[in-house]
Amino acid sequence: MINIFAGAVGLGLIWGIVTLGIFISYRVLGMPDLSVEGSIVTGAAVATMLIISGAHPLLALLGATLAGAAAGTITGFLHTRLKIPALLSGILTMTALYSINIRIMDGRPNVPLLRTDTLLTPLVDLGLTRDYAIIVIALAAVILVVGALRWFLTTEFGSALRATGNNPHMSTAQGINTKTMKLVGLACANSLVGLAGGLLAQYQGFVDVQMGIGAIVIALASLIIGEVIFGRTTLLRSMIAVVLGAIVYRIIIAMVLEAGMAATDLRLFTAITVALALWLPSARDQIDIISRRIRHKAHTFGQSGDDSKQTGQTG
Amino acid sequence: MLALNKVNLSFNTGTVNEVQALKDLGLLLEQGDFVVVIGGNGSGKSTMLNTVSGTYLPDNGKIVLDGKDITFMPEHVRAKYVGRVFQDPMRGTAPDMTIEENLALAHRRGEKRSFRRGIRAAERTQYRELLSRLDLGLEDRLNTRIGLLSGGQRQAITLLMATLQNPKVLLLDEHTAALDPKTAAKVLEISVHLIEESYLTTLMVTHNMADAIKYGNRLVLMREGEIIFEATGQQKASLTVPELVDKFISAGVEVLV
Ligand SMILES: Nc1ncnc2c1ncn2[C@@H]1O[C@H](COP(=O)(O)OP(=O)(O)OP(=O)(O)O)[C@@H](O)[C@H]1O
Ligand SMILES: [Mg+2]
Numbered sequence: 001m002i003n004i005f006a007g008a009v010g011l012g013l014i015w016g017i018v019t020l021g022i023f024i025s026y027r028v029l030g031m032p033d034l035s036v037e038g039s040i041v042t043g044a045a046v047a048t049m050l051i052i053s054g055a056h057p058l059l060a061l062l063g064a065t066l067a068g069a070a071a072g073t074i075t076g077f078l079h080t081r082l083k084i085p086a087l088l089s090g091i092l093t094m095t096a097l098y099s100i101n102i103r104i105m106d107g108r109p110n111v112p113l114l115r116t117d118t119l120l121t122p123l124v125d126l127g128l129t130r131d132y133a134i135i136v137i138a139l140a141a142v143i144l145v146v147g148a149l150r151w152f153l154t155t156e157f158g159s160a161l162r163a164t165g166n167n168p169h170m171s172t173a174q175g176i177n178t179k180t181m182k183l184v185g186l187a188c189a190n191s192l193v194g195l196a197g198g199l200l201a202q203y204q205g206f207v208d209v210q211m212g213i214g215a216i217v218i219a220l221a222s223l224i225i226g227e228v229i230f231g232r233t234t235l236l237r238s239m240i241a242v243v244l245g246a247i248v249y250r251i252i253i254a255m256v257l258e259a260g261m262a263a264t265d266l267r268l269f270t271a272i273t274v275a276l277a278l279w280l281p282s283a284r285d286q287i288d289i290i291s292r293r294i295r296h297k298a299h300t301f302g303q304s305g306d307d308s309k310q311t312g313q314t315g
Numbered sequence: 316m317l318a319l320n321k322v323n324l325s326f327n328t329g330t331v332n333e334v335q336a337l338k339d340l341g342l343l344l345e346q347g348d349f350v351v352v353i354g355g356n357g358s359g360k361s362t363m364l365n366t367v368s369g370t371y372l373p374d375n376g377k378i379v380l381d382g383k384d385i386t387f388m389p390e391h392v393r394a395k396y397v398g399r400v401f402q403d404p405m406r407g408t409a410p411d412m413t414i415e416e417n418l419a420l421a422h423r424r425g426e427k428r429s430f431r432r433g434i435r436a437a438e439r440t441q442y443r444e445l446l447s448r449l450d451l452g453l454e455d456r457l458n459t460r461i462g463l464l465s466g467g468q469r470q471a472i473t474l475l476m477a478t479l480q481n482p483k484v485l486l487l488d489e490h491t492a493a494l495d496p497k498t499a500a501k502v503l504e505i506s507v508h509l510i511e512e513s514y515l516t517t518l519m520v521t522h523n524m525a526d527a528i529k530y531g532n533r534l535v536l537m538r539e540g541e542i543i544f545e546a547t548g549q550q551k552a553s554l555t556v557p558e559l560v561d562k563f564i565s566a567g568v569e570v571l572v
Binding site: 154155156171175178 | 399
């Protein structure tokens with residue numbers, strides 16, 4: 001059980017970085033960005049191929065980050081310059097990336113990363129298990145990313161980025177080029193997703209062209225779980241919350257699998273979780289209206305009873 | 316100085332819904348002119364302001380600001396010279412950002428946004444001072460999210476944001492129309508104060524005839540995309556509400572008083 005737990009935390013930290021990417025596109029910019037399903041693979045593929053060709057694993061991560069940024073730029077270009085709706089732009093990039101990713105992987109759908117040094121190697125040599133090694137590495141990455149985002153989003157430029165997502169009319173009126181902001185925001189979001197892909201490949205020891213499927217829903221689930229449990233009062237708090245949300249999500253998954261759920265049912269489980277979580281805010285109102293309706297009916301029923309009594313008396 | 320020269324603008328060109336919203340529109344504002352714009356619904360008032368701000372680009376014609384042709388200058392670039400307050404109080408501010416963050420965004424209008432801090436300490440003192448002059452008790456709430464404020468408070472802050480960088484032209488499009496009468500009067504008073512203090516060149520749209528007479532040094536009446544009546548200085552000051560309503564009626568504009 002403790003082993004499953006450690007694995008879940010490591011994976012959760014990596015997915016926490018994906019979730020921070022979604023935090024930027026979905027929360028800060030208010031755009032559902034589906035390109036992450038492709039850019040996470042791009043990051044993994046670039047990192048894997050770089051390591052195989054002898055590059056330092058850290059350099060491989062840098063490559064993964066830049067490749068993710070490039071993917072986000074494509075989505076941003078389609079959306080802001082060609083005026084294609086955000087959702088569709090993401091789908092187009094995701095689709096195109098499938099082919100590009102296989103090209104990066106030398107035409108193969110799956111590339112193993114065996115018997116090569118990765119970021120985990122030095123820690124494993126020190127006697128840590130892979131699960132603990134990735135916790136150390138991913139935690140360091142999360143701290144760096146959260147710190148960098150916290151700095152970036154409170155600069156003049158970052159404030160303009162937040163304003164763009166919050167009120168585009170006001171932003172334009174205040175001289176902000178909202179197109180550029182969206183483009184930069186999407187590049188930024190996907191650079192994080194690429195970075196996470198690079199870490200994931202090194203942890204798992206392979207890249208698979210299918211590994212991104214469902215990424216958007218997993219990240220959304222993590223984001224919402226994190227916000228609901230840990231709150232979103234400040235920027236820093238929100239960011240820490242969504243990373244913790246990703247860890248909680250992984251632990252939940254590990255537990256339901258342990259309890260005997262078929263791995264193939266996971267996506268259904270995740271989709272239902274996200275649907276319920278997205279429903280939550282309006283659910284309160286709906287339940288409130290239903291209860292008011294019931295009380296109203298009970299009240300009217302009582303009154304009409306009185307009415308009939310009155311007519312009975314007069315008649 | 317702002318000049319609109321034979322500006323034409325049509326919507327839905329080439330369809331059955333084609334509307335010519337501006338027809339050979341010409342208007343010249345000297346530095347410090349405070350022009351009140353009136354006219355019936357759909358007469359093109361908002362469209363005129365939106366071509367000045369760059370929200371709509373004209374079919375033809377020319378818009379010149381301080382000698383610079385801005386006809387096709389992109390909206391966000393033009394924002395450097397243009398302060399705006401919209402009718403909808405939700406439009407002018409970022410609701411999830413704080414009062415000081417909103418003011419800081421406006422403070423950098425027309426400047427390059429770099430990777431320095433979004434707000435510097437010295438600014439806070441300045442903002443507190445500006446807010447206290449509004450007399451709405453907002454000076455102690457710099458860190459309050461704008462979304463928690465009332466429409467009137469938001470409009471007052473939007474006014475501050477629009478004037479913080481001394482715009483070359485200030486555009487007010489029925490900016491008090493969504494407020495209750497008392498708040499509307501207060502916000503209008505703040506507007507006039509800010510305009511007179513900095514001698515701002517202003518275009519203000521209103522449907523309130525009394526306000527139209529009381530404020531500004533010029534008045535223009537629009538119909539179907541054209542300016543059909545104009546009053547300046549003494550002539551404007553001596554206008555009465557009934558006279559103005561007559562102008563409306565003789566212009567074929569239906570009015571309810
Ligand atoms: N975005 C648009 N698309 C199509 N038609 C438009 C658009 N904006 C304005 N119009 C049309 O242009 C004409 C002028 O509209 P405008 O909004 O400028 O009027 P207005 O004088 O501001 O009226 P109101 O007093 O109701 O605000 C109207 O016929 C209107 O229907
Ligand atoms: Mg209007």
